[in-house]
Amino acid sequence: MNRLHPLSAVTYALQYGFLWLSLAMVLTVVLGGVFDPIGSTWFLVAAPLGFVAGVAYGIAYYYRFEYGITPDTFDVSSGVVARRSREIPYERIQNVDVRQGVLQRLLGLAIVSLETAGGGTTEATLNFVSESEARRLQDRIRQRTAEMKERRRRREREAASEVEPSEPSEPTPDDERDAAEPVPGDETDTVEPSVPEPTPANESEPVAPEDRRERPPEPTRPRRQRLFDLEARELLLYSFTSFRPAAVATVLVVFFFATDLILELLVTIAQPFGGPEGIGEGTTASYGILTIVSAINGIIITYVLSVAYTFGTYYDFQLGRTGEDFVYERGLLQRYSGSIPVEKVQSVTVTANPLQRLIGYAGLWVETAGYGPDSNGGSQSAVPLAKQGRVHRFTENLTGVETPSFASPPPMARRRYLARYSIIATVIVAIFFGLSWITPFEAWYVSAIVFLAVPPAAHLKYVNLGYYVGEDHLVIRRGFWSRRTTVIPYYRIQTVNTRRSIFQRRLGLASLVVDTASSRTFFWTTPTIYDVDLEDARDVHTTGRKRLQSALRERARDDEMGLSVDFT
């Protein structure tokens, strides 16, 4: 078992020291209020005592935190008083992430976190190990996972080869379809009689020598291949064309904490344009100018922040492969690096917002079932931004999907959006009407202008919808502001749902929700084919189900990855 980097003892000691110090202070204040004999002089004793105890606890925590690599699992045991030991099977590990903040980079430290599919949190966090140890762990875990996979595959192949002889040489597509529908009482079922009967000789074919064979000559560092580097031009384009909600949050938080200062600043900036002298001493017109100027200011600042944030996050983005894993690295101040086993990729999504579409660029994301370092769940950017043609080629190489020819929902759907957006517009007008009653603002009817936006909005929503039922994949496109085209291999489907609201039922429409094991995300909804004819929805529903079964069968037989790692 290994310990963390000695410097983490210092940080744990300080962390717990200050935590317990503040606890001791709060406790004396609270108890002092209850019991008279406890006075303020107790502070002088309690505070250092708490600090010392905290430091001791922090150091004990460091000494009681151990991790290790065993042949089958990654083990972590921790806890000073209550012990917890956790064993994570390599096969369950989704990705291994390495994170480095500015200070940690200076000190040569890194935080390693392991993600698995289950649970809502990171499975294990090593806070901190040295940079080289982080890299070693990442490599070793990847290597072990690959070994496990290889071993399992070999075992399956052996099991399969025992069955083979009694099976017809190469099943024709027709046979396959029959096999895909296990109809009870189907007499032509050829697979049935060939139930594998493992002979004792084969069964006991020892695992041990195989094990020895499997073990590689110790630290062979897997070779790393470049797949994609984000060039300076692409990075700049990406920064300027994408928008991060985090920027809005930052601006709001700053505004909340320095409201007065910022208000003053806004008033000063608005003055040359005819804004009021100060708050509470202007006319209606000057207030209007102040509002408009401040709004423009706010938008510019948020945008600049968003650009800076994207730039910092995706600076020097590199995607590579090691064995059958994607590995990526990025970040200006805080450096992230992570690995995604190709086997764990659930679906692939091409994104492009209107600006990016205008300049002919797009991004490529892969979704896994784990939790990534970003707020976007298990979505990882594989190619942040590149020319549209390139991204499409990447997607086709990666998934093997044919160039999709999208089908549109029936025009009836557009009518639905027209009605929906009209309702929203009506609500907006109603709100303005209500405002005119309680504020001096009277021209509420001006807000009826929003109705002008309804037809184009409905049209844009409609034209961006599309779906394609491919040979091995389902492709779903939706969204105007952030258009996402998701490629779902049939073998990744978890459940299929056909949904019909009362409005859809009246129009004979339905939406098909295709669920995969990608993480639940806040911004990205489950891939859905919206508002197609009920009949089409049912067709896709059945097709999806059928192809899931045949694809799984095929995968088990051919033992293929489904995705090709060298996609660039």
Add this chain to the structure above:
Amino acid sequence: MEALHPRIRLLWIAQAAITAIVLGVVLAAVDQWVVDVPTAIIAGVVAVGIVLGSAYAIRLYQVWRFEIQPDALYLERGVVTFVETAVPFVRVQHVDTQFGPIERALGLSSVVVYTAGSRNADVRIPGLTPDRARELQDTLRELAVESEADDAV
């Protein structure tokens, strides 16, 4: 297609009634401490809540159907939004039987099927007799084991 046990209507009506009564209590509290709310309105809200809830429960019972198909568990349900769900057996992670206090009083039980999906990750079939629930759980478990796929998530 199999329907749920008719007693499930009682459960849903009871749930609606409880919700309506809680709403009534909240309104009474508002009446007491914030603004006057006429007693007639409180009574009306509770009554309307119970009536709507009952109608919803009866309609939901009418549309709820499920079936074990060759490759998947298939369900149909929903009053406002009608949903047809297929849960392929290969995707079943585990199967639970559960019952709450009211369900237990009514002699009912639910089967919950878990998948690794993100939305609708757990599919619940309510309103089964305990025997039927156990039987269904066993069937589903067997089918899930039989059709196990090794593409781990």
